[in-house]
Amino acid sequence: MRQPRHPPRATSRRGLEHRERHELRRGRRRAPLLEAAIAASRVTGDPLDRTSVREVRRPDSDDDRLRGCVAGNGHSSSLIEILDDIVLKCYVTTVKLVVQVKLQPSTEQMSLLTATMRRANEVCDWLSDKAWDAQVFRQFALHKLVYCDARAAFPDLSSQMIVRATAKVADAYKLDKKTKRSFRPLGSIAYDARILSWKNNTANLWTLSGRQVIPFVYGEHQRVLLEYERGETNLVLRNSKFYLFVSVDVPDTEKKTVLGWLGVDVGIVNIATTSDGDNFSGTHLNNLRARANRLRRRLQKKGTKSAKRLLHKRRIKESRFSTHVNHCISKQIVATAERTSRGIALENLDGIRSRTRASRSQRRVLHSWAFNDLQAKISYKATRAGIPICHVDPRNTSRECRVCGHTEKANRKTRDVFACLSCGHTADADVNAARVIASRAHVVAPYADRGEVVVSHGLDLQNSAILWRS
Numbered sequence: 001m002r003q004p005r006h007p008p009r010a011t012s013r014r015g016l017e018h019r020e021r022h023e024l025r026r027g028r029r030r031a032p033l034l035e036a037a038i039a040a041s042r043v044t045g046d047p048l049d050r051t052s053v054r055e056v057r058r059p060d061s062d063d064d065r066l067r068g069c070v071a072g073n074g075h076s077s078s079l080i081e082i083l084d085d086i087v088l089k090c091y092v093t094t095v096k097l098v099v100q101v102k103l104q105p106s107t108e109q110m111s112l113l114t115a116t117m118r119r120a121n122e123v124c125d126w127l128s129d130k131a132w133d134a135q136v137f138r139q140f141a142l143h144k145l146v147y148c149d150a151r152a153a154f155p156d157l158s159s160q161m162i163v164r165a166t167a168k169v170a171d172a173y174k175l176d177k178k179t180k181r182s183f184r185p186l187g188s189i190a191y192d193a194r195i196l197s198w199k200n201n202t203a204n205l206w207t208l209s210g211r212q213v214i215p216f217v218y219g220e221h222q223r224v225l226l227e228y229e230r231g232e233t234n235l236v237l238r239n240s241k242f243y244l245f246v247s248v249d250v251p252d253t254e255k256k257t258v259l260g261w262l263g264v265d266v267g268i269v270n271i272a273t274t275s276d277g278d279n280f281s282g283t284h285l286n287n288l289r290a291r292a293n294r295l296r297r298r299l300q301k302k303g304t305k306s307a308k309r310l311l312h313k314r315r316i317k318e319s320r321f322s323t324h325v326n327h328c329i330s331k332q333i334v335a336t337a338e339r340t341s342r343g344i345a346l347e348n349l350d351g352i353r354s355r356t357r358a359s360r361s362q363r364r365v366l367h368s369w370a371f372n373d374l375q376a377k378i379s380y381k382a383t384r385a386g387i388p389i390c391h392v393d394p395r396n397t398s399r400e401c402r403v404c405g406h407t408e409k410a411n412r413k414t415r416d417v418f419a420c421l422s423c424g425h426t427a428d429a430d431v432n433a434a435r436v437i438a439s440r441a442h443v444v445a446p447y448a449d450r451g452e453v454v455v456s457h458g459l460d461l462q463n464s465a466i467l468w469r470s
């Protein structure tokens, strides 16, 4: 049991409450936590001192440490339990996921929704004009400036529609204020609880001629997710079908304690390689992409209307396939990590575009969203399963030797073969990179200093050169 470094001074509750108010005024503390801690102490009758409060306040407060600290101060076990509970309740974080459901409107409702969409985007354009003229881009300021005029100019729209449109326009100017924004006539429009309600398998949406009850369909996965609290929803028209994109707050699963890390190297030739040596080849996908690119070039040259239509269709098809592949791969990787009680280590790819100098042919692949998308899918699936994710420094992962740490460009003999110039260790280049990533997570991750045995995959590092297939 760990004792606090400085024995805490016992303080009267009044003194603490005074201090609490003081800190609250200065915006230094989390009011609900202290509130809860004080309430807990009232229930149990235990004295509450600064240390226990401070410990509860720490977002990264470790359960054992908290327990040790509080118990060491002579608190009863029920207070400890309540404090534990507070920590859990106050730091429940959520993942935002978007659930897609398909609306099944009647023909009339279909034209109503289309008309509503057009009108809502018209008001967005109108608002964008006003915002640009006045150079006012923040939502609240813009609202103040234009709300009354907008209500007068668009009397057929509900007030909440105008509020949502203002938010959309303000959001569009967030990236930069150098160009005037305009909106696609059938671009998505936002709904919130005031203009949209749910009942069983129907959504009640505001349209130009009043509320419409529209049935929708979804899959089993979506059904589970829709049980959680629903946030803002977008109405989207895609391929002449209407969808609702519902954002839901899914509470995090409690993080599991991990015994090691599964390193994942994302790449071009191999979409993903794990430190276990599992390989998800991108050959098929890359061939399809190359074919799509050839076709795209040909169609772009042609430039006719039907060519453009086909181009659009192909693009959607391509991205659908890519999404599917990334879902499959991320699912398998997360399942492996879960089965073997490991966390997942990924390269921190922020800013990879500016840092990497890829060859001309590889640049397109590197800049495609699929790269980031795979990591995002791994991350959210892992979070839902309570598996920790560690983002490590991506520098030189392909040049560092996993066994001796020697880093040199020439270590990587060809794209596929890694051969260390210092110790002679040879391995598949991607597998070596994935293992380097896993080993970096050991250093970065908080579990390393707990004295747990951190062996990433049950292999002895000294003999790894013999065990690993090259």
Ligand SMILES: [Zn+2]
Pocket: 401, 402, 403, 404, 405, 406, 420, 421, 422, 423, 424, 425
């Ligand atoms: Zn080496």
